[in-house]
Amino acid sequence: MLQVNFLRDEKERVLEGLKKRQFKNLELVDEAIAADDERKRIQFELDSQLSEINKISKEIGLLMKEGKKEEAESAKSKTAQYKESSSELKSQLEGKENDLMNILYQLPNIPNELVKNGASAEDNEIIFQSHTVEGLGEGAIPHWELAKKYNLIDFELGVKIAGAGFPVYLGKGARLQRALVQYFLDKNVEKGYTEVNPPHVVNEASGFGTGQLPDKEGQMYYINEDKLYLIPTAEVPVTNLYRDVLFDEKDLPVKNTAFSQCYRREAGSYGAHVRGLNRLHQFEKVEIVRIEKPENSYAVLEEMVEHIKEILTDLELPFRVLRLCGGDTGFASAMTYDFEVWSAAQEMWLEVSSVSNFETFQANRLKCRYKGDGKSQLVHTLNGSAMALPRIMAALLENNQTADGIRLPKKIAEYARFDVIN
Template sequence: MLTLNVIKENPGEVIRRLAIKHFDGEALINKVIELDKQRRAAQAELDGKLAELKTLATQTGQLMKAGKKEEADVIKNKTAEIKESNKILEETMKSAENEITNILLGIPNLPCSMVPEGRTAEDNLIEKEGGKIPELPEDALPHWELAKKYDLIDFELGVKITGAGFPVYKGKGARLQRALISFFLDNAREAGYLEIQPPYVVNAASGYGTGQLPDKEGQMYHCNEDDLYLIPTAEVPVTNLYRDVIFNENDLPVKNTAYSACFRREAGSYGKDVRGLNRLHQFDKVEIVRIERPENSYNALKEMIDYVQTLVEKLELPWHILRLCGGDMSFTSAITFDFEVYSAAQKRWLEVSSVSNFESYQANRLKCRYKGSDKKTQLCHTLNGSALALPRIVAALLENNQTPEGIRIPKALVPYTGFDIIN
C-alpha cells in the first residue's frame, strides 16, 4: 500500500508512474489528498476543542470552590455541547481514515524507474539468456503424451477425483516431483535461506498483508465457513510471519525459503496454452522471501536473480530472463524479472519463476518495520521469487531430455531421484 507521505509529496509523479502500469490514478489520488485535508482539519479542530475543555474544566472547579454553582452549571452545559461536537469530529476523522485506507488498498504499487513502458508480454525486455535449445526429431512428444507413455502423470484420474488442473503423479513422476522439491530446498539452504514449513491456508489479514486481497480475491480458493483462503504461493504465509514486527537494524536481512502446494483458481484460463502441466489449479513450488533495509533491496534483488539462474543452469535447461513492462507487472510489484525455460516439443517459452522487489508496498500493509541506528522506525522492503515452480520445469525436463532409450535425468538431479533415466 502506498504511504500518504509519498502521495502528498509529489502527487503528479505518483499519477505518472501509475500510468506506466496503465492505471489511471488521478481521480483516486486527488480524492485521497482531499480526504486527508478533511481529516487533518477535523483533527486540528478537535485538538482545539480538547484544549478548550481542559480550560473549562479548570474554570468549573474554581467556580465550584467559590460557591458559584449557577455560573459553574453554565460552563458545564457548554462543556457538554463541546463533547457532543467532538463526537462528530471524531466520526468525521474515522470515516475519512477508513475511506483513505479503502482507496489505497485499490491502488497498485508504483513501478520503479527501471520498468519499461509497455502493455503486454510482447513488450517485455530480454535481459539475459543461456543454455542450448535441444534439437528434437519431428516426432518428439509433448510432456502430456510422455507422461502417459511412461505412466508418470495421470491427468484424467485427477479430473475423476477433483477436476481439471489437479493431476495425479505416479511412480517415477512422483519421485521426480519429490526430487525437485528437495533439490530446490537444499540449494536454497546452501545459499543462506532458512527453511520454513508454513500453513497452506491463511486468514484474510494475511491476504491483505501481501496484496492478494482485495486485488486477487476471485483467483483464490475461499473456505467460506471459516473465512480462510488456500494459499496461491508460500509468499503469503512466509511474508506474513513478519506482520506487525519491528526488527532491530542488525536483524536484517531475513532470508527464508519454503516449499508448499499452491492453489489458484485461474479463472478464465483455457485453450492450448493450458494443456498438461502448463497451467494448473494445484501445483508445487519452492519460494524464497527476503526482508531487507531499503538501501540494500536492489542488491538483494540481483542476488536472487543470480541464484535462480544457477538453478536453471544446474537443470541444464535453456533459459532467458525478462524484465517485465509496466502493463505485464503484478499489482504489488515495483519491478519483476521472469525466468522462462524453453519447451522443445511445444516450441515455446514457459515461465518458471518471477523474482520481484515490492519495496515498501507490502511492508506498509504488513506494518513490517525496523529501527535504525538513529532509533527511528522505518518500513522494510520485501522481495520474493519462485525458486522454482515445478510444473513447467517438469514439462521442459521431460520434453527436452527425451531420447529413443527414454527420458534422461539431469546429472544434478540424479542423487535426488535415485535413477538417471525414465524408461
C-alpha cells in the first residue's frame, strides 16, 4: 500500500508511474489526498475537544474544593456537550479512515524507473537468454502425451476426484516431483535461506498484507465457514510471519524458503495454453522470501535473479529472463523479472518463476518495520519462485524425450535415484 505522504509529496512521480502501468483511475490519487486532509481536520478538532474536556475536568475539581457548586455544575454540563460532540467526531474519524484505506487499497505500487512503459506481455524486455531454441522435430510429443505414455500423470483421474486442473502424479512422475522439490529446497538452503513450513490457509488480514486482497480476491479459493483463503503461493503466509514486527537493524536481512501446495481458481482461463500442466488449479511450488533494508533491496533482487538462473542451468533447460513492463507488472510489485523455459515439443515459452521487489508496498500494509539510528522505518520485501513445479516438469519431459525414453538431467537424476523414464 502506498503511503499518503508519498502521494502528496511525489504526486507527479506517482501519476507518471500509474500511467506506466496503464492504470486508469488516476483520480484516486486526489481522492486519497482529500480524504487524508479531511481525516486530519477531524483529528485536530477531536484532539482540541478532548484537550478542552481534560482542562474543564481539572477546573471542576478546583471549583468543588472551593465550594462553587453552581459553577462546577455548569462546567459539567459543558463537558457533557463536548463528550457528545467528541463521540460524533470519533465516529466521523473512523468513517474517514475507512474511506481512505479503501482508496489506498485500490492503488497499485509505483514501478521502478527502470520498468518500461508498456501495455501487455508483448512489451516485456528480454534481458537474458541462455540458448538459441528450436523444436525437437518430427515425432516429438507434448508432455501430456508423454505423461500418459509412461504413466507419470493421470489428468482424467484428477477430473474424477476434483475436476480439471487437479492432476494425479503416479510412479516415477510422483518421484520426479518429489525430487525436484527437495532439490529446490536444498539449493535455497545452501544460499542461506531458512526453511519454514507455513499453513496452507490464511485469514483476510494476511491476504491484505501481501496484496492478494482486494486485487485477486476472485482468483482465490475461499472457505466461507471459517473465513479463510487457500494460499495462491507460500509468499502469503511466509511474508505474513513478519506482520506487525519491528526488527532491530542487526536482525536483517531475513531469508526464508518454503514448499507448499498452491491453489488458484484461474477463472476465465481456456485454450491450448492451459493444456496438461501449463495451467493448474493446484500445484506445488518452492518460494524464497526476503526482508531487507531499503538501500539493499535492488542489489538483492539481482542476486535472486542470479540464483534462479543457476537453478535453471542445473536443470539443463533453455531459459530466458524478462523484465516486465508497467502494464504486465503485478499489483504490488515495483519491479518483476519473469523466467521462462523453452517447451521444445509445444515450441513455446513457459513461465516458471517470477522474482519481485515490492519495496515498502507490502511492508506498509503489514506494518513491518526495522529500527536503526534511533528511528523506525519500513522494510523492503522481495519474493521469488524457486521454483514452480508444473511447467518445469512439462519442459523436462518434453525437452529430454528420446527414442529410448526420457533422460533426466544429472542433478535431478541424483535426487530422483533414476536417470531415465521408459
